[in-house]
Amino acid sequence: MGTETQLVKIEHLYKEFDADTKVLADINLTINKNEVIAILGPSGTGKSTLLRCLNYLTVPTKGAITIGDVTVDAEHHTKRDVLELRKHTSMVFQGYNLFKNKTALENVMEAMTVVQKKSKDEARKTALELLDKVGMSERRDFYPSKLSGGQQQRVGIARALAVNPNVVLFDEPTSALDPELVGEVLNTIKSLAEDGTTMILVTHEIGFAREVATRILFMDGGRIAADGTPEEIIDHPENPRLKQFLNFVNRK
Amino acid sequence: MFKVSYFLEVLPVIASKVNVTFELTIVATFFALLVGVVIAVIGYYKIPALYQFTRVYVSIMRGTPIVAQLYFFYYGIALYSAFVRDMTPLIAVAVVMSLNMGAFMSESIRGALLSVDEGQKEAAYSLGMTNIQLIWRIIIPQAIRVALPPLFNDIINLIKQTSLAFMLGVPDLMGAAKIEGARTFRYFEIYAAVMLIYWIIIFILGLVHKFLEKKCATMY
Numbered sequence: 001m002g003t004e005t006q007l008v009k010i011e012h013l014y015k016e017f018d019a020d021t022k023v024l025a026d027i028n029l030t031i032n033k034n035e036v037i038a039i040l041g042p043s044g045t046g047k048s049t050l051l052r053c054l055n056y057l058t059v060p061t062k063g064a065i066t067i068g069d070v071t072v073d074a075e076h077h078t079k080r081d082v083l084e085l086r087k088h089t090s091m092v093f094q095g096y097n098l099f100k101n102k103t104a105l106e107n108v109m110e111a112m113t114v115v116q117k118k119s120k121d122e123a124r125k126t127a128l129e130l131l132d133k134v135g136m137s138e139r140r141d142f143y144p145s146k147l148s149g150g151q152q153q154r155v156g157i158a159r160a161l162a163v164n165p166n167v168v169l170f171d172e173p174t175s176a177l178d179p180e181l182v183g184e185v186l187n188t189i190k191s192l193a194e195d196g197t198t199m200i201l202v203t204h205e206i207g208f209a210r211e212v213a214t215r216i217l218f219m220d221g222g223r224i225a226a227d228g229t230p231e232e233i234i235d236h237p238e239n240p241r242l243k244q245f246l247n248f249v250n251r252k
Numbered sequence: 253m254f255k256v257s258y259f260l261e262v263l264p265v266i267a268s269k270v271n272v273t274f275e276l277t278i279v280a281t282f283f284a285l286l287v288g289v290v291i292a293v294i295g296y297y298k299i300p301a302l303y304q305f306t307r308v309y310v311s312i313m314r315g316t317p318i319v320a321q322l323y324f325f326y327y328g329i330a331l332y333s334a335f336v337r338d339m340t341p342l343i344a345v346a347v348v349m350s351l352n353m354g355a356f357m358s359e360s361i362r363g364a365l366l367s368v369d370e371g372q373k374e375a376a377y378s379l380g381m382t383n384i385q386l387i388w389r390i391i392i393p394q395a396i397r398v399a400l401p402p403l404f405n406d407i408i409n410l411i412k413q414t415s416l417a418f419m420l421g422v423p424d425l426m427g428a429a430k431i432e433g434a435r436t437f438r439y440f441e442i443y444a445a446v447m448l449i450y451w452i453i454i455f456i457l458g459l460v461h462k463f464l465e466k467k468c469a470t471m472y
């Protein structure tokens with residue numbers, strides 16, 4: 001293609017929580033605009049840690065992260081670097097993590113008014129459009145405690161989109177949901193993918209990853225053990241650990 | 253026997269001192285809240301050295317009777333501090349009540365700060381909010397809702413504690429009662445009047461407390 005614009009670049013990223021827990025080891029990765037990346041892998045292999053390093057919720061031990069025009073080097077980062085980096089990403093959490101003291105609409109508006117300093121009217125307008133996009137405009141004045149898990153997660157997605165991020169990070173966005181609510185959230189994510197939103201999605205939903213992702217990473221033991229198209233990773237796996245993982249998941 | 257006419261006569265005499273009770277309550281509430289917030293924030297961030305100090309402080313304040321604290325301060329410390337010696341009894345009572353109630357309030361406030369879960373903080377950070385924005389816009393509004401009912405309860409306790417002022421000779425409700433008693437010896441009616449006045453005040457505040465509790469529980 002050749003016209004791809006690089007949005008995310010991870011160089012020699014390491015994370016150790018302490019001397020005995022080396023969670024990420026020399027991760028290198030480039031992500032282009034409009035890519036939808038799914039990250040698969042056994043539990044405890046560092047998928048969440050990798051995602052959280054991208055917005056410094058977890059501070060990496062070593063390595064550089066570039067998102068858009070911001071580069072942050074773990075060994076010499078400042079508070080301001082981290083804030084800048086965070087303004088270029090947003091995150092959808094497994095536990096939704098909506099602000100409990102704010103309505104659905106206020107949750108979506110919050111970062112626009114407080115971080116981006118947009119006017120209330122402008123923020124409101126954008127927020128209403130986003131709530132409409134995730135099918136939540138009717139419940140815009142509801143507090144999170146009055147919404148189902150699936151509804152909260154859709155608001156969480158609208159909130160993440162509100163800051164117009166370079167890339168949206170999803171950490172198992174449906175794992176906490178009752179099975180009957182998973183579909184509505186996956187459909188929302190799918191529609192974002194169709195709009196060309198750049199996303200990185202840690203998930204255990206292999207079928208969904210196969211369908212929606214443009215590229216799949218398989219993580220194992222703190223490294224990216226396989227990286228390829230959904231066909232390569234899911235249909236024709238070569239890495240033995242990946243084969244084992246897929247067999248294990250399919251049996252469940 | 254209980255003389256209603258005397259009771260009705262003495263009631264306004266004693267009630268006329270209720271301003272001392274209110275003044276003490278308001279001043280002590282203000283400073284207790286201040287002490288409480290400072291201790292709670294130290295506890296929340298576990299600031300080294302200060303944290304250990306406040307734990308001991310809170311433990312002593314909660315673990316000893318306030319009368320003992322008052323005497324220790326007003327008679328004990330006064331031996332070595334001209335500053336305390338020069339205090340009027342009313343101010344001394346206000347200081348001890350603030351220090352004591354501040355310790356209690358700090359626990360309510362710290363609990364309320366801790367009630368805001370890690371997930372919401374991470375969400376705020378992930379959107380690029382600063383610590384200050386997080387504290388003002390997310391943590392404090394939620395903490396107030398949690399802390400308000402127990403704090404109000406602490407204030408109700410403060411009102412009852414103001415009767416301590418009498419022990420240092422401040423002419424509050426109890427003081428007025430003592431003067432009346434020395435004159436008429438009608439302790440039955442006099443202390444019934446004192447109790448009635450306290451009870452009415454606390455009862456009204458109790459209603460407000462109930463209302464607040466309900467309001468806070470259904471706010472969002």
Ligand SMILES: Nc1ncnc2c1ncn2[C@@H]1O[C@H](COP(=O)(O)OP(=O)(O)OP(=O)(O)O)[C@@H](O)[C@H]1O
Nearest residue numbers: 017018021023041042043044045046047048049050
């Ligand atoms: N704050 C922490 N302190 C110490 N160790 C941690 C911390 N967070 C994660 N770890 C460790 O890092 C490793 C990777 O954790 P991580 O959450 O990234 O795994 P994961 O691939 O997301 O797993 P899962 O699929 O179960 O969510 C685990 O062994 C975990 O115990």
Ligand SMILES: [Mg+2]
Nearest residue numbers: 047048049171
């Ligand atoms: Mg995880």
